[in-house]
Amino acid sequence: MTAVLLSIQTGRAAPLGPERVPSGFVKTARLGKVAVTPLGLDGDEQADLVAHGGREKAVYGYAAARFAVWAKEFPALADHFTAGSMGENLTVAGMDESDICVGDVHAIGTALLQVCQPRQPCFKFALRHDNKLLPKAMVRLGFSGWYYRVLKTGSLKAGDTLTLYDRPNPDFAFARLTEIVYHGKATRDELHRMARMPELASQWRGIARQMLE
Numbered sequence: 001m002t003a004v005l006l007s008i009q010t011g012r013a014a015p016l017g018p019e020r021v022p023s024g025f026v027k028t029a030r031l032g033k034v035a036v037t038p039l040g041l042d043g044d045e046q047a048d049l050v051a052h053g054g055r056e057k058a059v060y061g062y063a064a065a066r067f068a069v070w071a072k073e074f075p076a077l078a079d080h081f082t083a084g085s086m087g088e089n090l091t092v093a094g095m096d097e098s099d100i101c102v103g104d105v106h107a108i109g110t111a112l113l114q115v116c117q118p119r120q121p122c123f124k125f126a127l128r129h130d131n132k133l134l135p136k137a138m139v140r141l142g143f144s145g146w147y148y149r150v151l152k153t154g155s156l157k158a159g160d161t162l163t164l165y166d167r168p169n170p171d172f173a174f175a176r177l178t179e180i181v182y183h184g185k186a187t188r189d190e191l192h193r194m195a196r197m198p199e200l201a202s203q204w205r206g207i208a209r210q211m212l213e
Helices: 066-073 075-080 123-129 134-141 174-183 188-196 202-212
Strands: 003-010 014-016 021-023 028-030 034-037 059-063 090-093 105-108 111-118 146-152 154-156 161-166
Touching: 014 123, 021 123, 066 075, 066 134, 111 154, 111 174, 123 134, 174 188, 188 202
Parallel strands: 059 090
Antiparallel strands: 003 028, 003 090, 003 161, 014 021, 034 154, 059 146, 105 111, 105 161, 111 146
């Protein structure tokens, strides 16, 4: 796997959409090195700390290759789908949901980041681009992007290579996890494994236990 960090984005909480809902969805490109803290990138902010942010949603990554598909799905919004348009912090080339496994650890710059859960789209994605069909389309397409927890703080910059530092679950593809998260089609064996998987976000371990019960 050869993947490169194309761009870095951070944002501050600000009113979003006609309803002026507080949100940090809108991001601005960052130049030079950006510090990675235990709770995310320096200068990034979330308005709703219940649904967003925290150690298991510290940094959000998204595959740049998906933008062309989004443009075909929604041609009227084609010029919207560029780096940062998903609200992502890291826009990555050469890697998508099909190339990673749950718990993968990526070395980027001097930081170590661990893939721990997919994104579940909310209404703010629709507000950002003024199209209420977008969240359902993300579920249908499976283009969730991935959240990282920070294992080692450091700094990163656009142009850095993403190096696979560790892969604790080589037989549990991230794309399979998104199917389970979005569509709830899991076997009991998969749920047992998810419930015991320390690399998976605690929210999803808890949901797996509830489904088993």
